[in-house]
Amino acid sequence: MATQTSGGSDFVNNLGKIYGIYTGGFAAFVILLAILEQVGVPDRVIGYLFVFFTLAVYAGIGVLSRTMQVSEYYVAGRRVPAFYNGMATAADWMSGASFVGMAGTLYALGYDGLAFVLGWTGGYVLVAVLVAPYLRKFGAYTVPDFLAARFGGHFARFLGILVLFACSFTYVTAQIYATGIIASRFLGISFEVAVFVGLLGILLCSMLGGMRAVTWTQVAQYIVLIVAYLIPVIILSAQRYGVPIPQIMYGQALQEIAGLERQLVADGLANAETLKPYLQPFTNYNPLNYFGLILCLMIGTASLPHILMRYFTTPSVRDARKSVGWSLLFIFLLYFTAPAYAAFAKLEVYQNVIGTSIDALPNWIYTYGNLGLVKICGADATTMDAIRAACASAGNPDGILGLSELAINNDVIVISMPEIAGLPYVIAGLVAAGGLAAALSTADGLLLAIANALSHDIYYKMVDPHASTARRLTIARILLVLVAVGAAWLASTRPADILSMVAWAFSLAAAGNFPALVLGVWWKRCTTAGAITGIIAGFGITLFYLVMTRYGGMSEWFGVRNISAALFGLPIGVAVMVVVSLFTPEPSKEVQDLVEEMRKPRGSTMMEGGDVVAKPV
Amino acid sequence: MANGTDEAWWSKTKGLMVTCLIIWAIFGFVIHFFVNALDRIVILGFPLGYYMAAQGSLIVFVVLVFWFSGRQDSIDREFGVAEDDY
Numbered sequence: 001m002a003t004q005t006s007g008g009s010d011f012v013n014n015l016g017k018i019y020g021i022y023t024g025g026f027a028a029f030v031i032l033l034a035i036l037e038q039v040g041v042p043d044r045v046i047g048y049l050f051v052f053f054t055l056a057v058y059a060g061i062g063v064l065s066r067t068m069q070v071s072e073y074y075v076a077g078r079r080v081p082a083f084y085n086g087m088a089t090a091a092d093w094m095s096g097a098s099f100v101g102m103a104g105t106l107y108a109l110g111y112d113g114l115a116f117v118l119g120w121t122g123g124y125v126l127v128a129v130l131v132a133p134y135l136r137k138f139g140a141y142t143v144p145d146f147l148a149a150r151f152g153g154h155f156a157r158f159l160g161i162l163v164l165f166a167c168s169f170t171y172v173t174a175q176i177y178a179t180g181i182i183a184s185r186f187l188g189i190s191f192e193v194a195v196f197v198g199l200l201g202i203l204l205c206s207m208l209g210g211m212r213a214v215t216w217t218q219v220a221q222y223i224v225l226i227v228a229y230l231i232p233v234i235i236l237s238a239q240r241y242g243v244p245i246p247q248i249m250y251g252q253a254l255q256e257i258a259g260l261e262r263q264l265v266a267d268g269l270a271n272a273e274t275l276k277p278y279l280q281p282f283t284n285y286n287p288l289n290y291f292g293l294i295l296c297l298m299i300g301t302a303s304l305p306h307i308l309m310r311y312f313t314t315p316s317v318r319d320a321r322k323s324v325g326w327s328l329l330f331i332f333l334l335y336f337t338a339p340a341y342a343a344f345a346k347l348e349v350y351q352n353v354i355g356t357s358i359d360a361l362p363n364w365i366y367t368y369g370n371l372g373l374v375k376i377c378g379a380d381a382t383t384m385d386a387i388r389a390a391c392a393s394a395g396n397p398d399g400i401l402g403l404s405e406l407a408i409n410n411d412v413i414v415i416s417m418p419e420i421a422g423l424p425y426v427i428a429g430l431v432a433a434g435g436l437a438a439a440l441s442t443a444d445g446l447l448l449a450i451a452n453a454l455s456h457d458i459y460y461k462m463v464d465p466h467a468s469t470a471r472r473l474t475i476a477r478i479l480l481v482l483v484a485v486g487a488a489w490l491a492s493t494r495p496a497d498i499l500s501m502v503a504w505a506f507s508l509a510a511a512g513n514f515p516a517l518v519l520g521v522w523w524k525r526c527t528t529a530g531a532i533t534g535i536i537a538g539f540g541i542t543l544f545y546l547v548m549t550r551y552g553g554m555s556e557w558f559g560v561r562n563i564s565a566a567l568f569g570l571p572i573g574v575a576v577m578v579v580v581s582l583f584t585p586e587p588s589k590e591v592q593d594l595v596e597e598m599r600k601p602r603g604s605t606m607m608e609g610g611d612v613v614a615k616p617v
Numbered sequence: 618m619a620n621g622t623d624e625a626w627w628s629k630t631k632g633l634m635v636t637c638l639i640i641w642a643i644f645g646f647v648i649h650f651f652v653n654a655l656d657r658i659v660i661l662g663f664p665l666g667y668y669m670a671a672q673g674s675l676i677v678f679v680v681l682v683f684w685f686s687g688r689q690d691s692i693d694r695e696f697g698v699a700e701d702d703y
Binding site for chain 2: 111114117118121122124125126128129130133247248250251252253254255279281287290291294295298316317318321322324325328329332335336339522596599600601602603
């Protein structure tokens with residue numbers, strides 16, 4: 001590209017070396033902290049060093065990647081190699097909740113929790129086959145931008161922005177909330193202050209360099225998060241089974257769990273009627289909800305704007321496709337390890353907690369009991385006396401713990417693993433740094449998606465189409481800061497409702513975006529009227545179902561859970577889109593040519609600098 | 618625009634799309650309908666039905682996406698609609 005600067009291409013050509021040195025430096029840093037811990041530096045200081053060092057590195061990358069070019073700001077100049085875009089997408093995708101909460105969900109739900117593992121990986125097949133390469137060829141800066149060009153006009157754009165907001169804003173609030181939780185736990189500062197420390201980290205990464213800065217920090221964050229996720233469980237697997245491959249060795253743990261479950265029932269420590277065997281399918285979700293959830297998560301994945309826009313940054317359509325493969329591989333590394341975490345934690349609980357006398361509980365119970373994350377006999381497990389008192393009044397005088405008396409917060413599973421394995425504090429610090437990286441990288445991506453929709457789609461396209469480059473970028477940055485501060489303020493109020501609404505994002509994105517994106521590419525006959533009515537119907541019904549089942553007291557339709565709401569919105573959206581399209585005159589020759597052109601990889605992008613380029617005849 | 622080569626290229630592309638979606642549907646859904654039957658087979662401690670949902674299908678998805686991107690690229694090259702190598 002003509003706009004390439006020599007400094008920039010030096011950087012892109014040396015990515016392997018740069019990130020190799022970075023990874024080595026990070027390993028050296030962890031080893032240094034391990035040595036400091038051995039010579040007696042207090043845990044609190046180790047925690048501070050972890051958080052501040054990693055934040056400083058991300059911010060440094062953000063500042064070095066600052067830019068004043070529109071295409072650098074919105075799509076990183078379209079020269080992110082497939083492999084690195086895959087890493088960045090993996091970090092963009094895996095949120096604080098994936099990192100900290102996924103294993104806990106599997107711990108709690110057993111087989112049924114695997115719906116999340118399947119749904120959040122299988123969706124990438126749809127991204128690669130149906131959507132991403134075509135959007136890359138089209139060359140839009142945002143998803144609403146594509147909808148506007150394909151479905152002629154501001155109304156489609158406006159609907160795209162609405163869907164984007166609905167699925168991104170609650171999500172970014174939850175990420176900032178997670179940053180605050182992790183930072184406050186490891187820095188020992190109040191949650192409200194920690195939220196704004198996290199906000200600072202997010203803004204430094206994204207504000208100056210837009211997509212370019214976010215891309216290169218996300219790659220750095222992926223490396224930290226995957227190392228932090230794998231190390232504790234690899235060590236635990238080596239300790240228990242002598243082989244450092246947890247993903248294979250947890251098969252043995254599964255068998256031991258099944259054996260212990262039978263034992264617990266035989267010993268009267270668990271009730272045969274209420275015990276949900278870990279490996280038995282459909283104990284928590286019935287098959288309709290299980291498969292419905294998989295479908296909604298898959299299609300939602302293929303429709304989330306902050307994920308799709310990552311594939312706008314590759315040098316070619318070919319790279320966009322390959323990049324989806326890399327993304328999925330990097331995501332897979334974490335998701336196929338999560339069930340191992342869950343199984344090892346389950347085994348630890350069945351062996352060393354249930355059936356144990358209150359005098360002999362392992363230490364980690366108290367560590368997390370004091371944080372309010374472990375409850376025994378209905379009370380926080382803060383001290384041995386507190387537990388004994390609670391259990392005595394709950395009618396358990398013998399002091400032997402039964403299964404129903406223990407309640408563990410999902411987040412404990414990953415965080416407590418270093419302690420369960422008896423590892424030094426530095427590994428716990430590493431896990432915290434990983435969780436922070438996961439939350440920050442997702443927050444960056446979401447924030448950029450929201451701010452770009454505001455600055456590019458609303459300001460530049462709808463308010464002032466003649467704005468100069470400098471003005472567009474200034475507006476983009478101001479809006480980014482405003483959205484970030486708004487989300488941080490909301491997070492600091494600990495909004496329980498917002499946090500539980502995050503799971504809605506997938507259904508809302510699936511019903512709102514997927515039909516229009518896929519039919520827009522694959523069906524030339526899809527008309528503007530069809531797309532608009534389809535989006536309104538699909539998105540509207542999904543939103544109606546979500547709100548009414550949660551707040552309106554409406555009972556579930558066919559017993560479908562709230563989280564799989566797109567099961568209704570999606571087919572209705574598609575049906576309306578098809579029927580209305582068939583009843584309206586077919587799209588103009590111009591639009592049909594646009595679609596044909598978009599399908600072919602050959603040739604340059606069809607939009608440059610955010611405007612459709614007139615096609616040379 | 619719509620000449621013979623383009624049509625042949627697009628129908629091959631559509632064929633690949635359908636193939637990929639069938640494989641996706643089999644490993645995303647169909648195989649898990651039979652989880653109880655598969656669970657009777659146990660390998661290295663893993664009941665097979667559990668294993669497929671926790672790892673097996675995921676591995677298929679990863680391989681499928683890489684295979685798809687290679688196949689689509691060779692279709693594009695065959696009909697001359699691929700991008701120039703750089």
